[in-house]
Amino acid sequence: xxxxxxxSLSKVFGDFTAVRDVDLSVAKGEFVSxxxxxxxxxxxxxxxxxxxxxxxKGTITLDGRDITREKPSRRGLGIVFQSYALFPHMTVAxxxxxxxxxxKVAKAERDRxxxxxxxxxxxxxxxxxxxxxxxxxQRQRVAIARALVIEPPVLLLDEPLSNLDAKLREEMQFExxxxxxxxxTTTIMVTHDQAEALSISDRVVVMEQGRMTQIDAPYRLYExxxxxxxxxxxxxxxxxxxxxxxGRAEAGAVALPGIAESLPEGAPAILTLRxxxxxxKPAGQGLLDGRVASRFFLGSYWLFNVETPIGTILVSAPxxxxxxxxxxxxxxxxxPPDSATVTAPAQGAAA
Amino acid sequence: MHRNGPIALFFHGLVVAFVLAPLVVICLVAFxxxxxxxxxxxxxxxxxxxxxFEHPDFVQSFYNSLWLATLAATISILLAIPAALAIDRxxxxxRDALNGLFLSPLIIPHLVLGVAFLRxxxxxxxxxxxxxxxxxxxxxxxxxxxxxxxxxxxxxxRSAEQAATTLGASHWTVFRRITAxxxxxxxxxxxxxxxxxxxxxxxxxxxxTSPQTVTLPVRMYMYATxxxxxxxxxxxxxxxxxxxxxxxxxxxxxxxxKILVGQx
Numbered sequence: 001x002x003x004x005x006x007x008s009l010s011k012v013f014g015d016f017t018a019v020r021d022v023d024l025s026v027a028k029g030e031f032v033s034x035x036x037x038x039x040x041x042x043x044x045x046x047x048x049x050x051x052x053x054x055x056x057k058g059t060i061t062l063d064g065r066d067i068t069r070e071k072p073s074r075r076g077l078g079i080v081f082q083s084y085a086l087f088p089h090m091t092v093a094x095x096x097x098x099x100x101x102x103x104k105v106a107k108a109e110r111d112r113x114x115x116x117x118x119x120x121x122x123x124x125x126x127x128x129x130x131x132x133x134x135x136x137x138q139r140q141r142v143a144i145a146r147a148l149v150i151e152p153p154v155l156l157l158d159e160p161l162s163n164l165d166a167k168l169r170e171e172m173q174f175e176x177x178x179x180x181x182x183x184x185t186t187t188i189m190v191t192h193d194q195a196e197a198l199s200i201s202d203r204v205v206v207m208e209q210g211r212m213t214q215i216d217a218p219y220r221l222y223e224x225x226x227x228x229x230x231x232x233x234x235x236x237x238x239x240x241x242x243x244x245x246x247g248r249a250e251a252g253a254v255a256l257p258g259i260a261e262s263l264p265e266g267a268p269a270i271l272t273l274r275x276x277x278x279x280x281k282p283a284g285q286g287l288l289d290g291r292v293a294s295r296f297f298l299g300s301y302w303l304f305n306v307e308t309p310i311g312t313i314l315v316s317a318p319x320x321x322x323x324x325x326x327x328x329x330x331x332x333x334x335x336p337p338d339s340a341t342v343t344a345p346a347q348g349a350a351a
Numbered sequence: 352m353h354r355n356g357p358i359a360l361f362f363h364g365l366v367v368a369f370v371l372a373p374l375v376v377i378c379l380v381a382f383x384x385x386x387x388x389x390x391x392x393x394x395x396x397x398x399x400x401x402x403x404f405e406h407p408d409f410v411q412s413f414y415n416s417l418w419l420a421t422l423a424a425t426i427s428i429l430l431a432i433p434a435a436l437a438i439d440r441x442x443x444x445x446r447d448a449l450n451g452l453f454l455s456p457l458i459i460p461h462l463v464l465g466v467a468f469l470r471x472x473x474x475x476x477x478x479x480x481x482x483x484x485x486x487x488x489x490x491x492x493x494x495x496x497x498x499x500x501x502x503x504x505x506x507x508x509r510s511a512e513q514a515a516t517t518l519g520a521s522h523w524t525v526f527r528r529i530t531a532x533x534x535x536x537x538x539x540x541x542x543x544x545x546x547x548x549x550x551x552x553x554x555x556x557x558x559x560t561s562p563q564t565v566t567l568p569v570r571m572y573m574y575a576t577x578x579x580x581x582x583x584x585x586x587x588x589x590x591x592x593x594x595x596x597x598x599x600x601x602x603x604x605x606x607x608x609k610i611l612v613g614q615x
Contacts, residue, residue: 050517073521081510102518102524146518150519
């Protein structure tokens, strides 16, 4: 039994099932992300935990206590909204103090805790400002401070970084993780950004059409995606149609190495391969020859679209300083056998 | 930025002149030293402003109107806030009907309302009561207040209320600490608009006032039907000044566009 558990939690709006039989157990102090495209039910799940949406079915327990029907004001959870939902007519300090005020914490104690938490999120000098006088990143940290100051058993984050620009978003990811580590609060974050989910979570829950389809540590999710949807949604993935024969995946005229789990001889299969697992070599020295169709420089790495007899394959290579193969050049693709996974198409097409 | 051509500018100027000219003339006439309605040519005089204060009935009517407008606007706000919250936040049977009912006084001519109330008050024996006069004004100004409060409510970020709830605030606390301050511009704007509308309402008031409760516009109308002298102009000038001052306050505090158009 986890610290926070969801048992066959469902939400039906009219004839639309937003969340379907969701089961999840979150350990104390864990950082769990709900990842999925918009409309997959991740936000509805979060709102049910917060008490803002009433579940149609199922139970939510917190530290052994059933809170399924408890009012949001009595759950005591900390929530950071996508819009931050700061109180525009209150200063930063007043915003943060609001929850403590509701808990009838004495003024002196309140001031001390507000000061402490604003220090934690590096906003101490901004205590007397109004939200409109702050930047996006600062507002976001006010929202986090306001949610954390009440020392909630669980912190819920609804797309906390989506309103920030790319650079700030990256900084705030690490900042968010730092803050969460230092207070040790069990955290559930909803996001549609796979990079965000992978970089800061202990575990990632992928949701598709109201269902949880995989719950795993970020690197396992990336390396062993359970469904075709996950493999394409989390990172980039090459998918090659093949036939499993003699311990290799035969695609057209070439036989490619890969790891397969109990595939019958001659069965149709899908070979999945991450672009960064592929090495570019001089033509003729790899598993597969091809020609660079296009090339993109992305700073820390290069991205190639390589045309091969079995289709276009995406390859990424770290930037080593020199200039790699250019457009139109012939290259060979090579990869260690254990970095390619071969699965039955039915399983691969489960989504 | 789209710019107006010379013809458009000319017509804009014409319209503005057309609207403002009578007000300017009235204000000028108010300062005449003559006994007739005339634009002062030789010198300015405050004698007609002084004359107002020699008519205690005018002063009394001014206070009547002031009290009436204050009470009507305040009561209207107190009714409109819960009504607007209910219509904005909840879906219930008769919701649209209720919304229509609150806005309907806007489309019924005040003349019709005046006659109807006159008849009603005669029936229930309430003729001439100040209380019932306030009642009629509340009905007439409520649509304005409703519109502004509803616009403020639909423009506010609901998640701030949810945030307050999850931080442990009760419904009432959320309203008092979060919702009310956030829709305050709508409330204040609604109150001022209601006040101004009530203060210069004439058509309906003619029917429902009694000698004890005569409002300033009605008093002016009665006076003007009997005699035309520059004192009317002086009273008008004072009312224009008062209205302009109120509008100025409104604009400075919240921006007129925001309040009247209901834009955030």
